[in-house]
């Protein structure tokens with residue numbers, strides 16, 4: 001059974017918020033952390049899980065509501081898993097376009113066979129700010145980094161992420177299809193199972 005009727009989504013990323021909201025449907029009333037503060041907490045953890053918990057606790061603290069956070073990123077095989085937890089800050093916090101340009105540049109000489117990558121998502125749900133037992137669910141999505149951007153949907157690294165099972169980039173997938181397949185979708189499916197929704 002769903003243990004609460006309202007939830008704050010602890011993300012300042014519009015693309016992520018849209019996807020999480022669509023996946024949750026009307027199972028729970030969703031608020032955004034931006035209603036409570038525009039200050040983003042520093043992501044000081046060394047893992048996706050630690051950063052997700054840190055963001056969830058922060059949102060629960062400032063809202064007084066249960067909070068769900070998503071920490072996610074792109075782990076590229078040829079880069080030993082980078083940019084990983086630093087994906088949002090890859091080009092020093094300048095945003096998606098510079099992040100993508102940097103990734104294309106560092107992988108310029110890397111052949112197709114070595115361009116494997118996975119999107120990683122850790123979801124953390126805390127019932128209150130000091131919850132001693134956060135619910136954690138993870139999801140992975142395997143693909144390959146393209147040589148040039150393709151597609152207009154999604155956000156972040158989507159235009160550079162080739163999805164073998166669809167024969168297109170994740171930015172070429174309609175939102176509904178990405179929301180069935182992605183790292184975030186997989187983590188969310190586990191979370192819904194866990195919550196019985």
Ligand SMILES: O=c1nc[nH]c2c1ncn2[C@H]1C[C@H](O)[C@@H](COP(=O)(O)OP(=O)(O)OP(=O)(O)O)O1
Pocket residue numbers: 010011012013016040043055070071072073074087088089099119154155156157158182184
């Ligand atoms: O489905 C995705 N499609 C494309 N790119 C993605 C995806 N999922 C994560 N990403 C990238 C975006 C960002 O570069 C980093 C997440 O960083 P991350 O710190 O978790 O999120 P964020 O700072 O954008 O918002 P917030 O921390 O407020 O939730 O990975």
Ligand SMILES: [Mg+2]
Pocket residue numbers: 043088
């Ligand atoms: Mg972030």
